[in-house]
Amino acid sequence: MAPPTSQTLTAERILEATEEVLRRHGPAKATVVDVARALGVSHGSVYRHFRTKAELRGAVTKRWLDRTTQVLADIAADAERDPEARVREWFAALFAAKRHKAGGDPELFATYQVLVGDQGEVVGAHIAELTGQLTEIVRAGVDAGLFTVQDPATAARALFQATGRFHDPGYAKEWEQPGVEGEFEAVMDLLVRGLRARTEG
Numbered sequence: 001m002a003p004p005t006s007q008t009l010t011a012e013r014i015l016e017a018t019e020e021v022l023r024r025h026g027p028a029k030a031t032v033v034d035v036a037r038a039l040g041v042s043h044g045s046v047y048r049h050f051r052t053k054a055e056l057r058g059a060v061t062k063r064w065l066d067r068t069t070q071v072l073a074d075i076a077a078d079a080e081r082d083p084e085a086r087v088r089e090w091f092a093a094l095f096a097a098k099r100h101k102a103g104g105d106p107e108l109f110a111t112y113q114v115l116v117g118d119q120g121e122v123v124g125a126h127i128a129e130l131t132g133q134l135t136e137i138v139r140a141g142v143d144a145g146l147f148t149v150q151d152p153a154t155a156a157r158a159l160f161q162a163t164g165r166f167h168d169p170g171y172a173k174e175w176e177q178p179g180v181e182g183e184f185e186a187v188m189d190l191l192v193r194g195l196r197a198r199t200e201g
Helices: 011-025 032-039 043-047 053-076 083-104 106-118 120-143 152-162 169-174 180-196
Strands: none
Touching: 011 032, 011 053, 011 106, 032 043, 032 053, 053 083, 053 106, 053 120, 083 106, 083 120, 083 169, 083 180, 106 120, 106 169, 120 152, 152 180
């Protein structure tokens, strides 16, 4: 099989190769030349798709983060489901996805912890997308008379921040500790009660 040429090169193929190079070399040593070599093309061919190394790293980080986003979007958009059940399922899916990434490919997960730290705009957009999904669920609960929060967007951000231990990569070492599932359920019970709480007055 002949090596791919720049004409057949796609952004997706470059991102796949970059991920493999990062897994093999780590973020400190991986270069665009390594990616080009893995694809059998010149590094100039890679730069025609991604103008800088930083742009390439941002794109591969976004691709990694987006793998979680679609599953969660499907849960958020499921208007047939009870909003309380959707809140619980959404967070359970987020926690499960992060645990799978951390445990299933620890070398790549460690690499992405480094890359995510360098990609503030990418991460910010990812968090905004996730909290937007949560806002959609909370608003559905308010509209159905199940939740009593005044501002669904503010409540969604608070929920996301309050559950950080179960999705922030900085806590990854804790995700395999005994009893973590019970702690997750306890936090969710508390937060859902807060969404349902009736205000005085």
